[in-house]
Amino acid sequence: MKEWKKFLYIVAAFLACFYLPIEKIRFSNAIFEALALVKWYAREHVLLCLVPAFFIAGAISVFVSQASVMKYFGARANKFLSYSVASISGTILAVCSCTVLPLFSGIYKRGAGLGPAVAFLYSGPAINVLAIILTARILGWQLGLARAIGAVVFSVIIGLLMHLIFLKEERARHASGDFNIGEVKETRSLGKTVLYFVSMIAFLVFANWAKPLEGDHGLWSLIYQYKWWIAGLSLASLAVMLIKWFKKEELKEWTGATWGFALQILPLLLGGVLVSGFLLGRVGHEGVIPSRFVAALVGGNSLWANFFSSIVAAFMYFATLTEVPILQGLIGSGMGKGPALALLLAGPALSLPSMLVIRQVIGTKKTIIYVSLVVVMATISGMIFGTIVK
Numbered sequence: 001m002k003e004w005k006k007f008l009y010i011v012a013a014f015l016a017c018f019y020l021p022i023e024k025i026r027f028s029n030a031i032f033e034a035l036a037l038v039k040w041y042a043r044e045h046v047l048l049c050l051v052p053a054f055f056i057a058g059a060i061s062v063f064v065s066q067a068s069v070m071k072y073f074g075a076r077a078n079k080f081l082s083y084s085v086a087s088i089s090g091t092i093l094a095v096c097s098c099t100v101l102p103l104f105s106g107i108y109k110r111g112a113g114l115g116p117a118v119a120f121l122y123s124g125p126a127i128n129v130l131a132i133i134l135t136a137r138i139l140g141w142q143l144g145l146a147r148a149i150g151a152v153v154f155s156v157i158i159g160l161l162m163h164l165i166f167l168k169e170e171r172a173r174h175a176s177g178d179f180n181i182g183e184v185k186e187t188r189s190l191g192k193t194v195l196y197f198v199s200m201i202a203f204l205v206f207a208n209w210a211k212p213l214e215g216d217h218g219l220w221s222l223i224y225q226y227k228w229w230i231a232g233l234s235l236a237s238l239a240v241m242l243i244k245w246f247k248k249e250e251l252k253e254w255t256g257a258t259w260g261f262a263l264q265i266l267p268l269l270l271g272g273v274l275v276s277g278f279l280l281g282r283v284g285h286e287g288v289i290p291s292r293f294v295a296a297l298v299g300g301n302s303l304w305a306n307f308f309s310s311i312v313a314a315f316m317y318f319a320t321l322t323e324v325p326i327l328q329g330l331i332g333s334g335m336g337k338g339p340a341l342a343l344l345l346a347g348p349a350l351s352l353p354s355m356l357v358i359r360q361v362i363g364t365k366k367t368i369i370y371v372s373l374v375v376v377m378a379t380i381s382g383m384i385f386g387t388i389v390k
Contacts, residue, residue: 030278030288037277038270041325045137050266052204053133058258059200060129062250063193079115086119087155088127100124101354105361114170114362115163118370121358123155126349134324135344137208139331142389147344150381154345158373165369188245196241202234272322280329287329295334301386303379309339310378313347314371315355323347338386346378 021027104121108114125131127148136144163170207228212221223230242251281287298305327340350371359367 026286026288029286030281033281033285033287034274034277036285037282037325037329038273040282041270041273045134046266048207049134049137049204050269051262052200052207053129054261054265055254055258056197056200056204057129057261058254058256059197061257061261062254063196082113082116083119083156083159086116086159087123087152089120089123101357105357108361113163114166114366115159117159118162119155119159121370122158122349122374123151124349126151126154126345128348131324131348133204138324138328139340143337143341143344146341146381146385146389150341150345151349154374154377154381158370158377161373162366162370166366192241192245196238196245199234199238199241203231203238206234207231268322269325273325276322276325276329280326280333282329282332286333289333291333293333298330298335298339301336301338301383303383305336305339306342306379306382306386307375309335309342309382310346310375313343313378314350314375315352316347336386337389338382338384340382341385342378342382345381346374350374 100121104117104124107120108117112120132144132148135147206223209224209227212218212224246254277287279287279289298309323344327335327343330343331337331340355367355371358370362370
């Protein structure tokens with residue numbers, strides 16, 4: 001049977017090559033657009049944006065203990081503190097949609113309340129620090145800011161609603177205790193750790209400081225003039241900290257985690273850029289899908305456009321960060337700003353595979369309610385954002 005499958009794959013590949021429509025202008029243009037877009041990404045966003053962000057994500061995964069965050073999710077923990085920590089967990093843990101599922105399952109089964117656990121489940125991938133940085137960098141600060149705020153607010157509201165809807169079940173399930181995580185031992189002071197992260201974030205921010213508008217001679221222009229001095233000073237400070245405060249084993253673990261992020265994300269991202277360029281083209285240029293099709297489905301800021309964007313995004317699987325180039329192509333093809341935000345708020349946090357895993361953890365009814373809340377809130381948020389930002 002396996003040999004028949006291989007044979008069928010070979011036949012399918014042969015037929016695809018045989019009937020390859022290279023004589024079609026739209027097809028050849030789409031190939032050019034895919035290569036042009038990936039070249040632009042490699043030149044403009046990899047070295048100064050993604051590479052520093054990979055190092056920050058690696059540092060978060062190594063030097064910020066997950067236990068120090070998850071211990072606040074217990075059933076007896078202060079509710080305000082639980083939801084506050086859960087809502088910003090994505091920026092602290094830098095988890096992707098696949099990583100958050102076992103973490104969610106673990107904390108829920110070990111006694112975390114449904115509300116904080118669901119807030120963590122949504123926030124983890126939705127406010128991933130790499131995704132927020134790239135969204136603001138590529139799609140504009142308005143969408144980046146709206147995505148960050150929306151993810152935090154969504155996680156709290158959805159978590160609270162889930163807690164209230166299933167309050168009786170939660171009381172019956174009442175956990176007997178909090179997480180048994182023990183004491184978290186720090187190898188250096190909090191001040192040193194903060195300075196270490198600040199130096200990396202400063203380099204990322206100032207190395208990518210955008211050129212001011214023509215005629216602007218204010219603070220933005222002054223910072224742009226000296227941005228490489230500031231970025232260089234941040235990098236030099238980081239080097240001194242690494243030499244004086246860190247052990248070789250820690251640096252090896254950090255670079256290993258950073259390399260892991262790069263291996264996991266970069267191929268998917270560049271692959272997503274190629275697919276996006278082929279299907280949708282660059283801004284102002286069409287790919288294989290005509291812009292009028294996109295504009296007809298998700299153009300403008302109607303209820304249908306926002307709902308369609310939310311529901312499709314909820315069931316699609318977005319590999320980490322690939323939603324950004326895909327969305328860039330959609331916007332260039334006529335997608336409205338509201339539906340774009342709806343996709344960003346519903347897509348990365350949900351997918352059909354993740355729904356199947358969530359259902360195994362909390363059951364069918366809770367999963368349906370959770371998915372429905374995400375879709376409805378993403379739709380409403382998209383309409384509000386589309387009305388404010390034209």
